[in-house]
Amino acid sequence: MxxxxxxxxxxxxxxxxxxxxxxxxxxxxxxxxxxxxxxxxxxxxxxxxxxVEQLKVAFDKVLSEQGKVALQYGPTDGYGPLREWVADSLSTNGAKILPNQVLMTSGSQQGLDLLGKVLIDEGSKVLVETPSYLGALQAFSLYGPEFVSVPSDEGGLLPETVATLGQGARMLYALPNFQNPTGRTLSVERRHALVDICARLGLPLIEDDPYGALSYRTEPLPKMLSMNPGGVIYMGSFSKILTPGIRLGYVVAPRPLIEKLEQAKQATDLHTAQLTQMVVYNTIKDGFLxxxxxxxxxxxxxxxxxxxxxxxxxxxxxxxxxxxxxxxxxxxxxxxxxxxxxxxxxxxxxxxxxxxxxxxxxxxxxxxxxxxxxxxxxxxxxxxxxxxxxxxxxxxx
Amino acid sequence: MxxxxxxxxxxxxxxxxxxxxxxxxxxxxxxxxxxxxxxxxxxxxxxxxxxVEQLKVAFDKVLSEQGKVALQYGPTDGYGPLREWVADSLSTNGAKILPNQVLMTSGSQQGLDLLGKVLIDEGSKVLVETPSYLGALQAFSLYGPEFVSVPSDEGGLLPETVATLGQGARMLYALPNFQNPTGRTLSVERRHALVDICARLGLPLIEDDPYGALSYRTEPLPKMLSMNPGGVIYMGSFSKILTPGIRLGYVVAPRPLIEKLEQAKQATDLHTAQLTQMVVYNTIKDGFLxxxxxxxxxxxxxxxxxxxxxxxxxxxxxxxxxxxxxxxxxxxxxxxxxxxxxxxxxxxxxxxxxxxxxxxxxxxxxxxxxxxxxxxxxxxxxxxxxxxxxxxxxxxx
The missing domain is CATH 3.90.1150.10 (Aspartate Aminotransferase, domain 1)
Structure with missing residues (x-):
């Protein structure tokens, strides 16, 4: 024919x-x-x-000792010991994070896509910094939001403006540490004010933090997650502290949201490579970072x-x-x-x-x-x- | 505060x-x-x-020889030599596939998500087999299609029914080889008929083929891609012939669609791990499969x-x-x-x-x-x- x-x-x-x-x-x-x-x-x-050397050793070790497990389909939410490591690393005296609040993702960018999928409808108001991270604008754009730019000065976004702008919005997306693109850092006072205002509005606050560990002069400032773990969605990444090419990040959020994100991830790519997660866990578990x-x-x-x-x-x-x-x-x-x-x-x-x-x-x-x-x-x-x-x-x- | x-x-x-x-x-x-x-x-x-052993050797080799490249951010469309390998493996005498028609994905499931993103609007008609692969139904569902079930018998879907059902539809999704869930195979005659009808309708035909290489008795039947590479979107995977845990698949399509899929992938997860792609290429390039x-x-x-x-x-x-x-x-x-x-x-x-x-x-x-x-x-x-x-x-x- x-x-x-x-x-x-x-x-x-x-x-x-x-x-x-x-x-x-x-x-x-x-x-x-x-x-x-x-x-x-x-x-x-x-x-x-x-x-490179440390990762080479870890790949060899994981494949030698647990090759069949590492190469099989894995759980959508991620490799248990690594989720535990993430939860521990983010827990503070005032705010305990549980491993089941952690979803491992194929890079932080995937976290942005999943958040867009699960939180944004056509026309939903999404607050972003002025300027904001381009990759987030792109990821969210696919779901048709109306972006609302939060005014800022040299010290980053102005929290008091959110009280009005944030009404009826679906989320606020912020990068408080050494922001991409500006390099700006949000002060501790503004962090508290922002967390407070978002909590009053019932507005989910996304704290995207790929650069947080790369503080030059002082210890990193407290995370907004630690100020209100019930209302802050934290995003972390191994791209800037280990390597970006392996594509490994995570989202930390309250359980109702993690459950939805997990379902969305299942439809999106089933799960993130188990081998990669096991290798990263093996590399960092004894304090390498x-x-x-x-x-x-x-x-x-x-x-x-x-x-x-x-x-x-x-x-x-x-x-x-x-x-x-x-x-x-x-x-x-x-x-x-x-x-x-x-x-x-x-x-x-x-x-x-x-x-x-x-x-x-x-x-x-x-x-x-x-x-x-x-x-x-x-x-x-x-x-x-x-x-x-x-x-x-x-x-x- | x-x-x-x-x-x-x-x-x-x-x-x-x-x-x-x-x-x-x-x-x-x-x-x-x-x-x-x-x-x-x-x-x-x-x-x-x-x-496991072959992959262990390949990880060691790639990290030793090209570690810094393998661990850096990579191109969204994928690792060049692997795209070339895929294109060569799918080219036939009548239908040459070019490497720039190949998009590497984070598992075949991601290909389904990207196709949904790029081709489905709320209410779009999407033709599926009766029954069809659950993961595809889930991936497409996120974009709100109206599924149209194509009637079938023991030999798989009935191509002639598509002439009417397919009018105004956005795509037809089929798994012609050892289908998940039924194990059925579409005959050569039906493949030709289906390709013909879809071409007449201008209806994109998705040929999902994760199991194609796992033919028990005979050589695999000709792919629908080879019958009309301008109208068929082919999806392949390394999950069933190498390992699923590394999450590596690919979509093969005409350039206008690949360009859109690549833009969507950029917003979705930037790119698939370069290291994984280099390791797979190194493992299979000399005929291991x-x-x-x-x-x-x-x-x-x-x-x-x-x-x-x-x-x-x-x-x-x-x-x-x-x-x-x-x-x-x-x-x-x-x-x-x-x-x-x-x-x-x-x-x-x-x-x-x-x-x-x-x-x-x-x-x-x-x-x-x-x-x-x-x-x-x-x-x-x-x-x-x-x-x-x-x-x-x-x-x-």
């Missing part, structure tokens, strides 16, 4: 798919992967921090200092930028008439790259902003790149 | 989440994991077939024969069942008055388990059906379990 004159397949995509676009960042990354380019555009951790994380902090802190010095030296005084106390990013505000998307074209010609700020806004973008990552570029190259960028900007003032 | 009289958090779930239920199969599996139970309920491959798959076929074929023999011996003549030519499942039809869900309660008391057929129907369930898996139970236990089940059924006739 031959197909004669078949109707050519005209793809009819769902409404949500028609709105999908490739991430501006990933498109830019493709261009900036050329070796001659000094790229501050990446959101990738430094491969120098990946504990206590030695390992300080080495990451030191590396990133030195490079952050190099970038801050270079910005001071080479950027025009009309620009301002954040001074992060941890994490991977600095956020630059240019004079208002400079569109950073256009600036990027010129910058790439000068072999230096960054990410324009516009895509990070849930609503009205501030086009004169940009994000710089300092973690994968050595200090000498940081100075060189920032000098070039500074000259380009100075020429426009 | 203390939270005084907070509004207790009343979880407000999305409409799609309110419809979510835990898989009947997974709930049953929890009960039937007790060692004293002879369980035909599983959908798990036999761990005896997992090539050519030696390995025949050992799985032999094991499953012997156990399938044992179960068919036992059914003939111990089941009342009022029952009928499929005679699979590959895969993992036999489908039993009981006399109409016997509800297999109720039968399961009694069976578990007799320490034997199966999966009732009802959850596998997109619309009206046939409650007097059930699924048996023979792959994880040795022949002597198969006979014992089928004898017990047969007696239970006989007592009801």
């Amino acid at each position: 031959k197909i004669e004159n078949p109707t050519p397949l005209e793809w009819r995509f769902s409404e949500r798919a028609q709105k999908l676009q490739s991430s501006a960042i990933r498109e830019i990354l493709k261009i900036t992967m050329r070796p001659e380019i000094i790229s501050f555009a990446g959101g990738l951790p430094s491969p120098a921090t990946f504990p 206590n030695e390992h994380i300080p080495t990451i902090r030191k590396l990133y802190s030195d490079q952050c200092d190099a970038m801050l010095d270079a910005l001071k030296t080479y950027f025009p005084s009309e620009c301002s930028w954040t001074k992060p106390e941890g994490g991977m990013f600095i956020w630059v505000t240019l004079p208002k008439h400079i569109d950073s998307m256009k600036l990027l074209d010129e910058a790439v010609q000068q072999h230096v790259a960054f990410v324009p700020g516009a895509p990070f806004y849930g609503n009205t973008p501030e086009k004169h902003t940009l994000r710089l990552s300092f973690v994968t570029v050595p200090p000498a190259k940081i100075r060189e790149g920032i000098e070039r960028l500074g000259k380009l900007i100075a020429a426009k003032i | 203390k939270i005084e009289n907070p509004t207790p958090l009343e979880w407000r779930f999305s409409e799609r989440a309110q419809k979510l239920q835990s898989s009947a199969i997974r709930e049953i599996l929890k009960i039937t994991m007790r060692p004293e139970i002879i369980s035909f309920a599983g959908g798990l491959p036999s761990p005896a077939t997992f090539p 050519n030696e390995h798959i025949p050992t799985i076929r032999k094991l499953y074929s012997d156990q399938c024969d044992a179960m068919l023999d036992a059914l003939k011996t111990y089941f009342p003549s009022e029952c009928s069942w499929t005679k699979p030519e590959g895969g993992m499942f036999i489908w039993v039809t009981l006399p109409k008055h016997i509800d297999s869900m109720k039968l399961l309660d009694e069976a578990v008391q007799q320490h034997v388990a199966f999966v009732p057929g009802a959850p596998f129907y997109g619309n009206t369930p046939e409650k007097h059906t059930l699924r048996l898996s023979f792959v994880t139970v040795p022949p002597a236990k198969i006979r014992e379990g089928i004898e017990r089940l047969g007696k239970l059924i006989a007592a009801k006739i």
Whole structure:
């Protein structure tokens, strides 16, 4: 039988798919992967921090001792001992977290997708920071929310504005530690105020915390989860403290939500690789992260200092930028008439790259902003790149 | 600051989440994991077939030689050499598949979720077999389709019925080889007819093929993909021929759809673990599967024969069942008055388990059906379990 004159397949995509676009960042990354380019555009951790040897030993051990179990289908909620480890690591004197409040996910990004699936209807109000993490905006967008941008200043979001904006909303999404993209940290006072207001509104507060452990100067600030574990949904990740390529994160929440998220995950990918979870558990269970994380902090802190010095030296005084106390990013505000998307074209010609700020806004973008990552570029190259960028900007003032 | 009289958090779930239920199969599996139970309920491959040693060597090799790359964030569409391998393995003389038509996924289940995201709107007509794979019904359900059940007989779905039923539909989902749950195989003639009708309608035809390589007696039948690569979406998996626990599958489709699926995947979990893909590629690139798959076929074929023999011996003549030519499942039809869900309660008391057929129907369930898996139970236990089940059924006739 031959197909004669078949109707050519005209793809009819769902409404949500028609709105999908490739991430501006990933498109830019493709261009900036050329070796001659000094790229501050990446959101990738430094491969120098990946504990390759330790993971190799752990893969060998798990496959040798429990290979058949590690390679079989596993439970949707995750590998028991690792869920226990996560629960213990987040428990405080005032707030005990139980292992059954932990759902392991295929990277933190999957946690965002599952939260969108379970909490967002078409038109649901979702509060986000100004600016916010692009990957979260993308994940939630698939479910058709109406984003409400919470006003902010240098200290991050302004909790008192939530009392009005948050009424009838489905959730508030915040990244309190060394935020992506700004590098800002929410103060302890604002954390308490935000938790308080959300609790009064009955508004689920999502605390996304992939960078929390990467504090340069002080101990990390208390988590909002510890202030009200009944109302805060905490998201963690092994991407920035171990390796991102294994795709392992987790969501911590009250049981009614975890049960729904687990059902959604079952329909989405059945479960996250058991082998990976067993290997991570074996690698970290005896305190490895206590030695390992300080080495990451030191590396990133030195490079952050190099970038801050270079910005001071080479950027025009009309620009301002954040001074992060941890994490991977600095956020630059240019004079208002400079569109950073256009600036990027010129910058790439000068072999230096960054990410324009516009895509990070849930609503009205501030086009004169940009994000710089300092973690994968050595200090000498940081100075060189920032000098070039500074000259380009100075020429426009 | 203390939270005084907070509004207790009343979880407000999305409409799609309110419809979510835990898989009947997974709930049953929890009960039937007790060692004293002879369980035909599983959908798990036999761990005896997992090539633990080969994978251990490959993990060591990849981490030793390319550790930093394997552990970094990777491309959303997948690891290039593995995409090339998949494309080559599916190319035929008449139909060349290109690597950029392949999207690697976190297990085949993720492919189903992504297809639902990209192709299904609320109320979209989606054609499914009668019965169909439960995991697909669950994945698609999240996007609110109207399922249309395509009539079938012992030879699988009836292609001619699609000409009418398929008008205005968004897709047809079929599992032509050793279907889950029935074990049925669609004949070559019906494959051609189905491809032809779908092409005329402009209806995307999803060919889900996790069991295709597990043919017992003959070479696998030609894939529908090879008959019309412009209109067929092919789904493959490493779960049944290597190991399911690593969560690795793929979707093969024309470029316009792959681009949308890739954007959806980016928002869903960024990418599938690069390390896993590199390890699988290293394990299979020199022909390992050519030696390995025949050992799985032999094991499953012997156990399938044992179960068919036992059914003939111990089941009342009022029952009928499929005679699979590959895969993992036999489908039993009981006399109409016997509800297999109720039968399961009694069976578990007799320490034997199966999966009732009802959850596998997109619309009206046939409650007097059930699924048996023979792959994880040795022949002597198969006979014992089928004898017990047969007696239970006989007592009801």
